[in-house]
Amino acid sequence: MTEGKIVKISGPLVIAEGMRDANMFDVVHVGKHQLIGEIIEIHGDRASIQVYEETAGIGRGERVVSTGAPLSVELGPGIVTNIYDGIQRPLEKMRELYGSNITRGVSVPSLDREKKWKFHAQVKAGSQVTSGDVLGYVDETEVIRHKIMVPIGGGGTVRELFSGEYTVTDQIGILETENGERSLTLMQKWPVRRARPYLEKLPPREPMVTGQRIVDTLFPIAKGGTACVPGPFGSGKTVVQHQLAKWSNVDLVVYIGCGERGNEMTDVLGEFPEITDPRSGESLMKRTVLIENTSDMPVAAREASIYTGITIAEYFRDMGYSVAVIADSTSRWAEALREMSGRLEEMPGDEGYPAYLTSRLSQFYERAGDVVCIGSDRRRGSLSAIGAVSPPGGDISEPVSQATLRIVKVFWGLDASLAYRRHFPAINWLSSYSLYKDRLEEWFSENVHHHWTAQSSEISRLLQAESELDEIVKLVGIDALSPQDRLTLEVAQSIREDYLQQNAFSDTDSYTPMQQQYALAFLILYFGEKAAAAIDKGVDIQKISELPVREQIGRAKAVSADQFKEAYAQIQVEIDRQIDALVQSGEGSDENDP
């Protein structure tokens, strides 16, 4: 074990001498408080260490001891529903043991060592297994069946394996490998900076349904895809992220609060256990893992939190689940990189960010994907990554936004001016994009409606037309437009207010199933078509825009999912009746008024 002495301290950076034998990225214990740190540079005898805890009170000459192992996470039953800090220390447990503020130098195991789990063996003694093969399972929560897999790099013959009640460190069986016998436990470890292997990566083919109308209809994300949500403060990034964490149809969500507000996590902790997952009927918390390194917690651990989160997500992906990683916010992570880079006196790139910012970001997002998992049964798993970006001043020409945009396939650009008028989610429908749209077309037409794609393009077209017409209106006034163009404006307004806008805090509006999304959009477009035909017959646009049925359309989004079919059919009848009435009275007046 390598042991050195501190020679330099500057904020979270400590330099120690006598570290020649240490490995890069080894975890070390620093000083008499035993702070946790990681070696990030070695120059001859001197190692630069980033320390994950506050370094005040540390002095020159204090000891630095290497643990000889890289920063790793513990993977096993007990992860789900837990809340961890950036280096996987359990925050609830720490509160019970050490009080409501985070004390330094405490070491609490990530997984509860006392708790017993009921393990069901599925492999008989004598069978051949390879890395990643499922040995058995533990029902971790009502929703998550935690599969216990052969640790990576450790195939062989199972000599014994027993069902029963075990703690995470108890021996559940023995594996005979080429290099001798290996004891099997419920828990395994994995270094966070290394992506967990898989057999094959495949192009994404299935959408991650979020229940958010603007996302699913206009800018869908695929399972195994990547997306970013950039926006200035106050534009509702966090609400969008929370909505995705709540309603996405994935098996597990890993939510990383990276350098953000403490109260946001408290909100999640208070709210998620209360919400029922529409798919499983169980509480949402039972499929959620929280990683939380708030802005006031040490900056180096913020850098690690992203990796901790995605490694946990990969582990569940390997079980054959679809997992979503939601990181809020990657800009704070980049700032942590910048701070460490500055202390290391590296040559800065753009705006002081290190030159390796882009490569680190792409390494993170490339860990997402739809894959054939490691193991002999070729099960499929997917890992989707969604990152919030907080560009300074809302200007996305800055380095973090630009580097992110080059990697991710879906861009949900939040717009401050929409947020000011409380149009939420404030996703700008003109500048946002999704590169998965074509690929997912088939799924939508098979599983929702064969007109889905056509309808979604029609919505985009109307919104585009509206922005062009708006320019004209601003110059010459609304009277200069033809009745058909005025109708376009009316329908586009209805799409914006009655469809795209969605209230995250309303019980019925927070989540809209796909079939209802299709029906609601159909209703609005149907009104448009019907009205266009009426205008051709000479009906005044003003009269159409004042029809009482429009208020009904406006309230249609709040109809709950089990009642929408009848309610929407009724509104459609009402549209027919009211517009037909106008046409008839119009024909009557034409005759009187030649």
Place this chain on the structure above:
Amino acid sequence: MIREYKTIEEIAGPLMLVKKVDGVKYDELGEIELPNGEVRRCRVLEINGSNVLVQLFENAAGINLATSKVRFLGHGVQLPVSRDMLGRVFSGMGEPIDGGPKILPEATPDVNGTPMNPAARRYPSEFIQTGISTIDGLNTLVRGQKLPIFSGSGLPHANLAAQITRQAKVRTGGVTDDSKFAVVFAAVGITFEEADFFISDLKKTGAMDRTVLFINLASDPAIERITAPRMALTAAEYLAYTCDMHVLVIITDITNYAEALREVSAARKEVPGRRGYPGYLYTDLATMYERAGRKMGSEGSITMIPILTMPEDDKTHPIPDLTGYITEGQIILSREMYRKGYLPPVDVLPSLSRLKDKGIGAGKTREDHADTMNQLFFSYARGKDAKELMVVLGEAALTPVERLYAKFSDAFEKQYINQGFYEDRTIEETLDLGWSLLRILPRSEMKRIKPQLLDK
């Protein structure tokens, strides 16, 4: 044993390099003794071998390389705290400056505090009635929130902050709960007149004996500005979590704080982030702002209203920008409203309170609060659009409904926003005023209000 060093090697700006030092700790507090016996304070910024880089809290005039002595005190910057601090005035370094006796400390915590465990936070949800319609009705403040005021030079942010201090109360079930309320005020680099305005306003309303003041005036050492807000927060934490009080912390002006930080960073020749501010400005501000909140095991709370002046009224300047990313919303003051003579000149549309949704509604304010709030925001935004169009094209170009919206937005500004600094409206008055203004618009436009509520 405390050792003295006479090995000062360099002094440049607020930084000083001391050589051949042993046994000193990172972030430790030090004292410099001048030949004439005067003592100044400093703090360890970096240890490199036996060289120690320290930051001075006062100016360097008179420090001499040959004869000045440095000693390190074995602890970080601390503040002696006690319940007796209420009613007292302190300097930015925590020394009493009101001529009164020293505080007999009940505890001496480190001013940097320790981060709160996110799992130990309690979510803020108790409505604070400030008596100001634009805040109560539209951007509701709750206990434990951090809600900054973004102002500009020459705007009356001080009056608004004083009005909140004067009128703020928590009402549970219609009854005012006035128990154990305290104010901690930190003046960071503001002028004497501005500080005096606050103090005399607090005295007038009799609130002075439940207030702790930390004063660093524009003429005081700039570097002290880095510690002043932390002193205030340390006192607030003691009052809130040890004495179970509800503490309102007002810090003005954060812009001066950030500039002091930039001064030190520039002197250290660090790689700057945007506009010369250090790359760690976000983290640094967060370690202050995140000290607001409520935590398990304690009745008390810290509600924070930091005030900052936006350079050139630019919201995208790093100071307001980073603040907005950390705090739970912002109240923005508008020069345009101020020119119109509407007080307090709150710019309603970009202002925001993120925690309002959990603090309003039946049982807290009133069941119609959320819907009317959304409708008011939406209608005011539409009214402003209509008025913009009217300027370009004339009133005739507007549809009848748009004309109503324009009328609504005028009435809204005149009656709802413009209430003056001395009117105290209850939440019911604010909500009723909202309804009476919405009557200008036809019922079919009330898309954001549930029909059941409209019927009432």
